[in-house]
Amino acid sequence: MSLVWHESMSVGIEEIDSDHQHLISIINEFITTAKENSGVVDQATLKNILDKLKKYTAEHFAREEEMQKKVQYLGLEDNQRQHAILTKTLYEFIDNFFGGRLGNQAEATDKINAFLRRWLVDHIVKTDMKMRGNMSAP
Numbered sequence: 001m002s003l004v005w006h007e008s009m010s011v012g013i014e015e016i017d018s019d020h021q022h023l024i025s026i027i028n029e030f031i032t033t034a035k036e037n038s039g040v041v042d043q044a045t046l047k048n049i050l051d052k053l054k055k056y057t058a059e060h061f062a063r064e065e066e067m068q069k070k071v072q073y074l075g076l077e078d079n080q081r082q083h084a085i086l087t088k089t090l091y092e093f094i095d096n097f098f099g100g101r102l103g104n105q106a107e108a109t110d111k112i113n114a115f116l117r118r119w120l121v122d123h124i125v126k127t128d129m130k131m132r133g134n135m136s137a138p
């Protein structure tokens with residue numbers, strides 16, 4: 001099932017919400033593609049989408065940190081730490097996926113789908129939601 005952005009995921013900053021919607025659309029592209037043909041999808045196609053996700057994640061995290069610096073956001077350091085952890089877990093999971101360390105293709109696809117959902121929710125709900133109401137310039 002595809003991920004759906006919901007108002008309750010809003011951090012109250014339009015630019016960040018729209019970035020999150022874009023992240024969701026890339027993850028959905030992966031989920032949909034991985035499910036086509038009963039999970040038998042060529043690895044190059046999946047790799048393309050996950051590379052796009054890695055690239056967009058880096059851009060998005062940099063954009064958030066830049067915005068936080070501008071308003072001297074108190075959670076900046078904590079957010080940077082979270083971003084570093086999220087980047088590491090994302091890269092590791094993708095490596096394990098392509099390295100064949102998550103089981104057969106059907107199992108691996110299920111595992112990475114579950115991981116990506118959790119990863120996105122961790123980022124938005126646990127980390128970014130703290131920005132809500134705390135991002136006005138001093």
Ligand SMILES: [Fe+2]
Pocket residue numbers: 016020060064123124128
């Ligand atoms: Fe974010």
